[in-house]
Amino acid sequence: xxxxxxxxxxxxxxxxxxxxxxxxxxxxxxxxxxxxxxxxxxxxxxxxxxxxxxxxxxxxxxxxxxxxxxxxxxxxxxxxxxxxxxxxxxxxxxxxxxxxxxxxxxxxxxxxxxxxxxxxxxxxxxxxxxxxxxxxxxxxxxxxxxxxxxxxxxxxxxxxxxxxxxxxxxxxxxxxxxxxxxxxxxxxxxxxxxxxxxxxxxxxxxxxxxxxxxxxxxxxxxxxxxxxxxxxxxxxxxxxxxxxxxxxxxxxxxxxxxxxxxxxxxxxxxxxxxxxxxxxxxxxxxxxxxxxxxxxxxxxxxxxxxxxxxxxxxxxxxxxxxxxx
Amino acid sequence: xxxxxxxxxxxxxxxxxxxxxxxxxxxxxxxxxxxxxxxxxxxxxxxxxxxxxxxxxxxxxxxxxxxxxxxxxxxxxxxxxxxxxxxxxxxxxxxxxxxxxxxxxxxxxxxxxxxxxxxxxxxxxxxxxxxxxxxxxxxxxxxxxxxxxxxxxxxxxxxxxxxxxxxxxxxxxxxxxxxxxxxxxxxxxxxxxxxxxxxxxxxxxxxxxxxxxxxxxxxxxxxxxxxxxxxxxxxxxxxxxxxxxxxxxxxxxxxxxxxxxxxxxxxxxxxxxxxxxxxxxxxxxxxxxxxxxxxxxxxxxxxxxxxxxxxxxxxxxxxxxxxxxxxxxxxxxxxxxxxxxxxxxxxxxxxxxxxxxxxxxxxxxxxxxxxxxxxxxxxxxxxxxxxxxxxxxxxxxxxxxxxxxx
Numbered sequence: 001x002x003x004x005x006x007x008x009x010x011x012x013x014x015x016x017x018x019x020x021x022x023x024x025x026x027x028x029x030x031x032x033x034x035x036x037x038x039x040x041x042x043x044x045x046x047x048x049x050x051x052x053x054x055x056x057x058x059x060x061x062x063x064x065x066x067x068x069x070x071x072x073x074x075x076x077x078x079x080x081x082x083x084x085x086x087x088x089x090x091x092x093x094x095x096x097x098x099x100x101x102x103x104x105x106x107x108x109x110x111x112x113x114x115x116x117x118x119x120x121x122x123x124x125x126x127x128x129x130x131x132x133x134x135x136x137x138x139x140x141x142x143x144x145x146x147x148x149x150x151x152x153x154x155x156x157x158x159x160x161x162x163x164x165x166x167x168x169x170x171x172x173x174x175x176x177x178x179x180x181x182x183x184x185x186x187x188x189x190x191x192x193x194x195x196x197x198x199x200x201x202x203x204x205x206x207x208x209x210x211x212x213x214x215x216x217x218x219x220x221x222x223x224x225x226x227x228x229x230x231x232x233x234x235x236x237x238x239x240x241x242x243x244x245x246x247x248x249x250x251x252x253x254x255x256x257x258x259x260x261x262x263x264x265x266x267x268x269x270x271x272x273x274x275x276x277x278x279x280x281x282x283x284x285x286x287x288x289x290x291x292x293x294x295x296x297x298x299x300x301x302x303x304x305x306x307x308x309x310x311x312x313x314x315x316x317x318x319x320x321x322x323x324x325x
Numbered sequence: 326x327x328x329x330x331x332x333x334x335x336x337x338x339x340x341x342x343x344x345x346x347x348x349x350x351x352x353x354x355x356x357x358x359x360x361x362x363x364x365x366x367x368x369x370x371x372x373x374x375x376x377x378x379x380x381x382x383x384x385x386x387x388x389x390x391x392x393x394x395x396x397x398x399x400x401x402x403x404x405x406x407x408x409x410x411x412x413x414x415x416x417x418x419x420x421x422x423x424x425x426x427x428x429x430x431x432x433x434x435x436x437x438x439x440x441x442x443x444x445x446x447x448x449x450x451x452x453x454x455x456x457x458x459x460x461x462x463x464x465x466x467x468x469x470x471x472x473x474x475x476x477x478x479x480x481x482x483x484x485x486x487x488x489x490x491x492x493x494x495x496x497x498x499x500x501x502x503x504x505x506x507x508x509x510x511x512x513x514x515x516x517x518x519x520x521x522x523x524x525x526x527x528x529x530x531x532x533x534x535x536x537x538x539x540x541x542x543x544x545x546x547x548x549x550x551x552x553x554x555x556x557x558x559x560x561x562x563x564x565x566x567x568x569x570x571x572x573x574x575x576x577x578x579x580x581x582x583x584x585x586x587x588x589x590x591x592x593x594x595x596x597x598x599x600x601x602x603x604x605x606x607x608x609x610x611x612x613x614x615x616x617x618x619x620x621x622x623x624x625x626x627x628x629x630x631x632x633x634x635x636x637x638x639x640x641x642x643x644x645x646x647x648x649x650x651x652x653x654x655x656x657x658x659x660x661x662x663x664x665x666x667x668x669x670x671x672x673x674x675x676x677x678x679x680x681x682x683x684x685x686x687x688x689x690x691x692x693x694x695x696x697x698x699x700x701x702x703x704x705x706x707x708x709x710x711x712x713x714x715x716x717x718x719x720x721x722x723x724x725x726x727x728x729x730x731x
Contacts, residue, residue: 008702009694011677055678078680113680201679201687209693213721214729221729228724229689246596247588254652258659260685261667298604302611306652307584311597311604318597 010208011201014176015056017063022053023200024168028159032057035157036064039104043129043138045114045153047145048161051199054141058110061139065104073100073107080113085121089128096132106137114140115147122149129155163198166190172200176207177217184217191219195226234270238278241313242320249313254306264305268296271312284319291315331522335494340382343375345486349477353383356475357424357454363475365448365455367430369462370479373517376458379479380426383456390423392453423453430459430467441470448473481516490518491525500529549574549582553647556583557590561634568630576625580606581650583629589645595637602632665712672703692716 016022019033035041041061046054062074075095082088092109100107117125129138129152138156142148145158170189177184184192184207196202210217210225234256240249257267272292275285295312299305337343340350349368356366368376384391425447433440448455462471488511495502506528514521552568559565569579580603587599606628609621666688667681673691674684692713695703700710721727 008699009673009677050683059678076678078674078682080680080682081674112678113682205687205690205694209690212693212696213726216729218729221726224724224726224729225693228726229693229720250588254655258656258663260688261663295604298608302604302607303614304580304607304610307580307600307607308604310584311600314597314600318594321593 010176010180011204014172014179014204016053016060019060019064022057022060023171024164025053025057025161028057028161032061032159036061039065041065041108041137043156044140045145045148045156045158046139046141046161047143047148047158049143049163049198051196051201051203052161052164053200054161055110055112058108058139058141062108062110065108066100066102069101073102073104075107075109076112077109078112080116085117085124088121089124092128092132092136096136099135106135108137108139111138111140113142114152115142115144119149122152126151126155164200165198166193169193169196169198169200169203173203173207176204180211180215182207182211182215182217188217188219188222191222195222233274234267235274235277237313238271238274238316241316242278242280244317244321246314246317249317250310253309253313257306264299264309265296267305267309268292268299268312271309272296280320287319288316291319331494331526332519335490335497335522337375337378337382338385340379340386343378343382344490345482346375346379346479349479350379352475352477353379353456356477357383357387360454361452364451365457365474367457367459367462367471367474367476368479369459369476371460371481371516373514373519373521374479374482375518376479377426377428380424380428380456380458384424387422392423392425394425394427425451425453425455427455427457430457431461431464433466441466445470445473482518483516484511487511487514487516487518487521491521494522494525495529498529502528548572549579550647552579553582553586554645556630556634557586557645558640558642559634560638560640561631565631565634566627569626576622576629577610578650580610580629581652582647583633585650585652586645586647587633589648590641591636598636599633602628602636605632665709669705669709669712672705672709676703692720 019029022029032044044058044061046057048054062070066073075091077088077091079088082091088111095109096107099105111125114122114125126149129136140148140152140156145153145160166189169192173184173189173192176182192203192206196206206222206225207217209229210221213225214221234253237249237252237256240252253267256262257264272289275288275292278285291312295308295315298311299308302308340354343350353366353368356363368379370376381391383389427444430444433444444457457470457474459467462476488507491507491510495507502525510521510524510528514524549572552572555565555568569576572579574582583603587603588596591599606625609625609628613619613621613625669691670681670684670688673687673695674681677684695705695713696717697710697714699705705713
């Protein structure tokens with residue numbers, strides 16, 4: 001039996017609407033809240049891992065500022081989706097040209113994943129920020145503040161979001177479980193927390209996905225769901241390669257790349273990260289990482305990303321013969 | 326002696342001198358005898374096996390005038406009619422009959438430009454036999470033409486006949502050449518007597534010291550299979566570097582063939598080395614594109630051929646059936662499949678204030694999260710809903726999630 005609450009997406013439904021509802025970032029909330037109360041915010045830079053509340057906080061700020069007219073005064077841009085800084089500039093220009101509605105004299109632009117912009121694009125953005133400073137405030141989010149150029153950092157008040165702790169996640173899960181009439185025990189919450197690595201969005205999505213199967217959420221259900229639904233990632237590709245099965249490794253790699261349209265540069269990034277997590281000898285890790293670096297160089301210089309990645313897999317096959325069964 | 330090239334000097338004067346095509350000659354004679362039962366004859370076959378010689382000798386034997394046409398004549402209807410009216414509708418000046426020869430019909434463009442229809446119209450009107458020669462009359466563009474004509478297929482000349490012919494020529498030229506070299510020439514021409522005579526002439530002129538290495542092997546399309554075989558299974562030598570010269574393909578496509586087939590020939594260390602070479606070839610390809618410095622092509626070609634060949638000395642000799650590259654097809658199919666998914670993710674991402682990239686990471690849970698009732702919330706269309714329901718059903722069935730349901 002599905003109740004009417006099922007007709008929406010929980011990550012939106014349970015997105016905190018007020019400062020008090022945000023979990024785990026107490027200091028930040030306090031400071032942002034008091035800055036917002038003055039009705040004149042500076043530019044913000046929210047830095048921190050995924051699913052810790054950056055976009056949520058930005059939304060709370062604009063709702064607090066503009067009340068019912070927040071939609072007219074708020075522009076959301078994703079740096080990783082908009083193609084190039086020119087598109088962003090144009091959108092910012094169009095948006096900033098008209099005056100804000102209501103008593104607040106500026107509009108707010110939320111630029112998500114600002115660290116996805118190149119250094120050059122960020123330089124251009126800095127000019128845009130200056131040009132529209134009378135009519136616009138920027139809230140930027142980034143996973144790493146170090147990837148944002150200094151001139152932009154110096155124009156912003158920076159807040160560093162922490163990874164959510166277990167108790168924060170638990171608090172949120174309890175609220176949802178009560179409202180949605182779910183049964184969930186401590187052990188399951190713990191496992192939920194671990195499999196999501198502190199990403200609240202992932203936690204809530206896992207919760208909703210599980211609840212579509214049964215309102216009785218158990219560790220078993222959760223594990224079955226994750227192991228079956230979660231697409232095989234790059235780790236599987238590397239394990240095939242290290243066990244000596246080149247053909248399977250390359251097929252899996254192409255699968256992964258095509259399924260989620262992942263670029264070669266993103267793949268090689270995760271290869272480089274995953275290599276360090278593999279259950280293999282440290283000396284071998286060093287060797288493989290050296291190879292990975294060489295191939296990443298060629299991938300940048302060359303023309304066919306897949307050929308480069310295949311070459312890397314072939315050298316993994318060679319280096320790893322026998323280390324994985 | 327005149328300085329005519331061998332191919333003209335030793336062209337057959339009569340049908341008896343044409344070797345190795347006896348049944349074809351009989352058929353051609355019959356065609357003339359029966360004319361106008363069939364008005365046109367097609368002589369089809371590879372280059373240099375005597376098509377034109379047969380027509381010339383046939384005309385001579387029957388004391389007929391030869392009227393030659395080419396493809397560009399056909400397109401110019403006015404001038405064609407001006408020439409052909411007297412030629413095809415009236416008897417010729419000296420009461421000689423005529424053969425109209427349309428040589429090398431392969432040059433005619435398809436129906437769009439009018440070449441083939443013009444030829445067909447001409448066949449219907451003509452009072453004289455028309456003979457058409459072609460290398461590949463089975464091309465689609467000739468399908469209508471084929472119905473109007475009698476067709477003779479000429480085979481490739483076999484090596485012995487070529488050898489006979491060139492031995493005869495050497496004798497007539499009063500020159501000397503070693504039998505080994507004669508055999509080499511006959512062997513290399515692959516049934517093309519024109520090529521054999523040209524080679525012979527150059528060897529005789531330059532002296533035998535220059536010898537046979539200087540005769541380029543005819544650029545027959547030995548094809549990508551041969552090239553792959555040469556690289557993977559034969560020892561590395563000078564020829565390895567030129568292995569792609571005979572492949573009628575862009576180098577980009579050749580790269581894909583190599584990529585696809587390396588794992589079927591190499592294992593372990595040679596596999597890694599071969600891919601390393603392929604990777605280097607690609608590196609230079611990238612540099613060519615970026616810097617427009619085309620000399621890098623030399624290195625791209627080197628790593629692609631010699632580099633991969635040098636990956637091992639212990640070559641596999643077993644026959645391998647090489648595969649066509651599959652990656653492009655897979656990419657295409659994935660794009661078709663991903664179109665629905667992409668529009669879905671875009672809607673989900675907008676609704677949830679997140680980037681497509683982030684939404685992609687949550688995608689694996691969406692079939693369970695988004696149900697029929699959320700259609701409106703996300704503004705989904707029926708296609709997208711169907712897609713999600715399919716995914717959801719498949720996931721629940723295949724994963725044993727069913728046992729948790731209440």
